[in-house]
Amino acid sequence: MALTKADLANSLFEEVGLNKREAKEFVDAWFESIRDALEAGEHVKLSGFGNFQLRDKRQRPGRNPKTGEEIPISARRVVTFKPGQKLRGRVEAYAGPRE
């Protein structure tokens, strides 16, 4: 059981009163807008939740774990997520299994 887009759309249907099609479209537009901004090289700051940031990584040596062969890992841009204080505080309180 994991939270999915269908669950988010359902809560927009139940709590905001959007119809099912609007709710699904909204959830898609939400994630697509965040992807668009990151693709355009912009950081995304969602206060109360966290920040999606971009990091440019230089090329570094790597290895094929199966064959042991050395292959360089090319320079790349990656997305990282830095949870905000509010979210960190709420999650810290969770006392479930230690993964």
Added chain:
Amino acid sequence: MTKSELIEKLAAEQKHLSQADVDLAVRTIIEQMSAALSSGERIEIRGFGSFSLHFRPPRMGRNPKTGEAVALPGKHVPHFKPGKELRERVNAAAQAVQD
């Protein structure tokens, strides 16, 4: 891009929704995602990424002012793993700018 800029963008795209509905929908999505993580539930959004919790074991910390040792309890922290589409789009855009 900040949360208010994201709200403006979504409102401009979803013209059939009132500003109040867009505001509430955004708050609902953020609350739903925060609540899921706070109760130890994963979030899985295909093409965007997944959020899960990582456990940080208890450790001895130090009060930086007094130098006194303090026992810090274990805690969970949110973790985001970007999905394939997000990873590829962000990196492809960054490579295209360089070339």
